[in-house]
Amino acid sequence: MVGVGWGWWGGAMRIPLLRTSFAVSGALVGSLLLGACGARTAGSEAGGGGESKGPCEGVAAVGGSPVAGGSPTAGDGAAAGGERDGVRMVGLVERGTADGLPGGGVSATDPCVVAYEVTNQEAEPFTYTIRFSLLDDRGRAMSNTEETVASVGAGKTVRRTLEPGGYSADGMLDAGRVRILGVDRVPSDEAPASAGSCPASGLRLTADQGDAAMGLRVVGLHLENCGSRAYALEGYPVVQLIDAEHRPVDGVEILRGTDGIPMAGGDGGPPRPVTLRPGESAVSGLAWRNTTEFGEAVNVPYVRVRAEAGSAPVMVAPHLDLGTTGELGVRAWQKDETAPDGGTGESGSGRPGAQGPYGRPSSS
Known part of the structure; x- marks a missing residue:
């Protein structure tokens, strides 16, 4: 078996500040228009004509x-x-x-x-x-x-x-x-919550940028309990593949576990109950092979993810290049024991890429 090293990236969304409206007094309107980029002027008070270009x-x-x-x-x-x-x-x-x-x-x-x-x-x-x-x-x-x-x-x-x-x-x-x-x-x-914010559910679900080697692709899913109460779950995330026009993608089999994906590694046994105290995280992952043989290759830009059945959906953009394999493996949730700050795969210094697949340290 070929060893694969992985580097994970913790994504963070910045929410821009809202545009601030302000009033301009009538006395300033003329000067603002004269200073506008590329604005024309009717001519100087001395009678000269021409154009005034902004900087x-x-x-x-x-x-x-x-x-x-x-x-x-x-x-x-x-x-x-x-x-x-x-x-x-x-x-x-x-x-x-x-x-x-x-x-x-x-x-x-x-x-x-x-x-x-x-x-x-x-x-x-x-x-x-x-x-x-x-x-x-x-x-x-x-x-x-x-x-x-x-x-x-x-x-x-x-x-x-x-x-x-x-x-x-x-x-x-x-x-x-x-x-x-x-x-x-x-x-x-359905947008992932930005770093430092917490949805009403108390759960922040994100995907990292993943990694690729020898035709194998793996993307980590991270679930952080950012609320004030413990959260228990068991089993697999619920995923739905979405195309560029935000329509469901058919024809791809979603596998429970990654044992069926060559070189993806075993699942370590059946799913086990996971309890996340406030500040703790769980990790899952998507694995697939980018093998293209006969037929049309399938590319999926978006995945709608629920932590479990009935949970609020979050749409991430891992850009799955599934080739013609027609399969995507999903790993069961596990407690993320490697994140020192209880976060989603980032080191304590905030540097992304410190964690490997499913929360294990990267060997790259």
């Missing part, structure tokens, strides 16, 4: 070269950074127009910030997790950053600005250096 106009760039003309809010940033799954790069906007938005720039002295928009075309609120790629001045990928936009209302569009980590190391505010790598969107009622 962000023409700064949005592709590959580090400024784009001449055009307001970034008119789509320069979208053309540079792209549009994907309801997320659109807007470009650079003046800090004065972005002060009421969650997110921010490199420092309060920077006149421009990179903005993007999220549009929810669904009939209920959705939560979006967006992965951005940050490029250097030659268009080469330097690093990735991830942001979460919670509870975008049905039919609504919200604008956000990239956090400080969303800018290049040289400090250039360049919307053309940002690409949208991927977008996960789940119903807000």
